[in-house]
Amino acid sequence: MTAIAAFLRKTPVIRLQDYFTAGGFTSLAPIDWPKPEPEVVESLIKAVDAMSDDEKQRVVLDAARVAALADEPGQNALQNVVVNRGVFDTLEGANNRSLWVFLNENDRFRLAEEVRYNDERRRGRSWSGFGVDPDLAVKKDPVSLAAFTAAIRERFETPNVHVDIFDRHRVILEGEECELVQVAVYREGRPEDTLGFDANSTCRVGS
Structure with missing residues (x-):
C-alpha cells in the first residue's frame, strides 16, 4: 500500500473523487469528500486497503500507469498527444494532469504510453530505425x-x-x-x- 498511499497524497482530492466515482467500485467504503483534504486522503487510504482483492488490484494497476506518466518524460508524452490542451495546460500538478487524461481521454493516455516507450527505447540496441523519403x-x-x-x-x-x-x-x-x-x-x-x-x-x- 505504500505506493498507493503516495499516489493518493500527491493527487488532488477533486481528481481522486472523479476517479473513484467513475470507476464504479462496489467494495469502496463511503468517502466524505467535502472534508479537509488530509482527512479525505487518510480515510481513502484505509478504504482502498479494505477493498476486495480484485478492485484493489485494479486501483494499484491504474495508479501505477498514471504515476508512470507523472515525471517529466511522461508529461512531455501526454502533451504530445492530448486533445484538450486548453484544460490540460491549466491543471496544476503532474499526477493531476496524468489522471485527468487517464479519465477524460483514455485513448490518448494509451498513445502517450506508446510515445514514451518509443522515445526511451529508440536509441537502444534492440531498436531498428528506418529512413524514408x-x-x-x-x-x-x-x-x-x-x-x-x-x-x-x-x-x-x-x-x-x-x-x-x-x-x-x-x-x-x-x-x-x-x-x-x-x-x-x-x-x-x-x-x-x-x-x-x-x-x-x-x-x-x-x-
Missing part, C-alpha cells in the same frame, strides 16, 4: 490500415495484431518541435515455455 504521406484510412494489419499477420503468422497510427510532435534542439507520425504495432508472439516453481518448490514448465 521526405514528406512521405502515411496512409491512415481504414482500407490502408486493414491492408497493413493483414500484412503483419501474414509476416508473423499470428491472427492477433493491433495497429495504432497517430500524429504527434517531439521537442528537439533548443525547444524546436518536429511533427511526426508514429506507428505502434502489437502482435502476439509464439508460445514460450518458462521454468517456474510451485508452493512445494517443485520445478515445472509453463507457457
